[in-house]
Amino acid sequence: MSKIFRYEEVMKRVEEVINGLALKPGDKLPSVRKVSEELKVSHKTVLQAYALLEAKGLIVSRPRSGYFIDTVSTGTTMSQDNAIIPLPAVVELNTMATTMMKNARVKGVINFSMLAPANELLPVSRLNKALNTALAGMGVDNYQYPMVTGHPCLLKQIARHTLEWPNGLPVDKILITNGCMEAVNLCLDILAKPGDIIAVESPTYHGILESLEIRGLKAVEIRVDNTTGLRLDDLSVVLATYKITACIFMPSCHHPLGCSMPEENKKQLVRMLGERNIPLIEDDALGELHFEKNRSLPAKAYDGYDNVLYCSSFSKTLAPGFRIGWLSAGKYQAAAQKLKWASNISTTGILQEALGRFLESGRYPAHLNKLRLDLQENVSRYLSAVNRYFPQPVRIHMPAGGLSLWIGLPADVDTLQLQRKVLEQGIGICPGHIFAASQIYNNYVRINYGAPWSARIDKALKKAGSMISQTLQMKTIS
């Protein structure tokens, strides 16, 4: 706590210095050195204060030029009324997420809050067939304890799938897990102890924040650009300021923003962390769902440091219900295997073999192509409906991949209250509250577009839009 007050005080004094100069939008700020001398604090502290002001949208940094008063007064930052304060925060999301999932499963609910493709978009009958083959064939082996690392048939196919990477995953560097979240959790258990600081994105997947919460880890939140993903300049400031134990990022098809880091940025990220020996836990669960012609490879593909712990799964592309993911943990692979064994012995073999056989058939790339086209079709439909039905101004970006629209509503809409109201009307949405420990997205909402477009969905989005309008009207009246 003391640290927070110290920084707040520094911030206040830095702001006073700047205000005293009566600068106009576009004016250059005094140099870091000058302010540090004036306030008798370290360069690092001023650098961080500037980063915080930038995060607030008050100033902007220009590479090799310095800091300037922002020329855009509103609309460009993620949130105007809540400052993004990248100070390590104890994560407290309570049971919001689980309660939400439970609610959204009530029969008849149009569920925009589950992040998965609908059954119509999954190769259900082919997977059933693969499962039957696994059962009929040498499936009897699958009744015994599976190998801790995974079913050989699936391991081989995952390795094959990464052959084109500059640094592909060899079979003996893959560990099958109960979905991507188990992979991430194994990484955290290997790397971090309570009180450690983990760098995450802002916003980020709420499951990651819950993983930090249950371990008593602190989150330092780094902004994500709508187009180019993780802001490396922010990361740089954070790395210079705090002792970061590990980073958890989604460089490809970020969730919930849907953006991907350019290849060069990924390479730089791997370098920045590799040189500092700070492990990168890469969550690539959505990486295959890009809307470009070719997938931009994950950061792991460029990992010459053996420093990236790569987590992925088939939950967003083939079968959410199978709960099959994998981990390639670089130099931590042996530790991961040991921990997996102690956690739950191994992952069920039958479903691994079914997935392995499906991949073996060579149909995965074609399925992925079709899935991407379907999702692109969905996203354009959903996007135009949101723009049509939701009260303006709505902040929304065309995602470059993934399964969700991240929608900024007017600042005085509390989306947790909204979520409760629309659920009464049989509509499930995901409030922004759970996407940052600092809860700065309380007027944001995540809408999943995994279900094919239909009149029912159109009606539900229209209803949601009119309920947001009502909320705003009531606020104006009161």
Added chain:
Amino acid sequence: MSKIFRYEEVMKRVEEVINGLALKPGDKLPSVRKVSEELKVSHKTVLQAYALLEAKGLIVSRPRSGYFIDTVSTGTTMSQDNAIIPLPAVVELNTMATTMMKNARVKGVINFSMLAPANELLPVSRLNKALNTALAGMGVDNYQYPMVTGHPCLLKQIARHTLEWPNGLPVDKILITNGCMEAVNLCLDILAKPGDIIAVESPTYHGILESLEIRGLKAVEIRVDNTTGLRLDDLSVVLATYKITACIFMPSCHHPLGCSMPEENKKQLVRMLGERNIPLIEDDALGELHFEKNRSLPAKAYDGYDNVLYCSSFSKTLAPGFRIGWLSAGKYQAAAQKLKWASNISTTGILQEALGRFLESGRYPAHLNKLRLDLQENVSRYLSAVNRYFPQPVRIHMPAGGLSLWIGLPADVDTLQLQRKVLEQGIGICPGHIFAASQIYNNYVRINYGAPWSARIDKALKKAGSMISQTLQMKTIS
């Protein structure tokens, strides 16, 4: 460390007092009060010193009479040359167990080290059928994320299975897990933080010790009687001596001993811990595999305190490879659900539905009866072969249930070395080293009798026996 030395010193002085009295076997020891006055230490400390001497096999306690010099000089204690010191120990098992599992899976190895019934003893074709029905029916739902608590069909059947218990498990107090080990691990994560002391049995299942190890928890080990299971008098001393965060016990079909606590002892255990508000994590994975006419109910069945966290699975009775277990965590149920979600979202639904449908068919009790008879047939064959082929003296007890024989070999056999030697001959056994943090069972070996008797098994046990004899002869020569 300082604590260990303090107790060791007290021990030494207590031993000096006793030796100074020149007592003969059968003589009564001075009272706890007298020794505590003489040594100027607390009653509790003397009580513990006496418990340690008893654990060493030097003295015996007789209820309501006091302590006496043991009349039996050798053979009755678990181990002569290694004292059982129930001082909290940092658990360090290294990767022995996982390496072992890997080795034992090499093709052609006769594997006595995997604790599971062989396929011949499992209802494989009926389970396949149930799985096909689940796939063909409303199975398509199973491709989506399962409910965090579990598939309704399986939850209902598990609840039904406990209807006869005085305190059965209602559907909303059951959480499906990835096997019994995930259940135990969820409990530890809810209850304990690094450095806490957990009471476990000695010997105990090595998976439990690994779970303590990866969390930096300390184990205090409590002896298990071959016939009546956990020694409640020892537990009483430990509870009076240490701040115990939780206990992990196997009151029914203990692994590796195969013994079960009498009903009265289970009730007393629940009471002892309930009154002190020390949670009991009950591992009942093998509880159904008893050789009596009726199963002795788990401790949870008598839990009027909501203080027992009950962990079980279908791994030892139906399908080890499905990795499906469950947890009923008493007053910690909500915390368990939340943690499960953050750990891996939920357990795969398809296999849950298959198990649910199998149970629904009503065939489970008949399968269990047959399995028990098969295992009893196995155990008598294995037991007589071990007595025939292994060099005497062999310490071995007829188990009252479970899947393993726990065999004490002559004190100078190191079973880890033995394990390596017999593996070269294609035989997989499990060395006693991994069944206690204090590594006092280094001359014990666990032999699993889950595979039906055959000439091949007979030959393998004969070979193992002759290799033990060779080891002993070499020791005698050298």
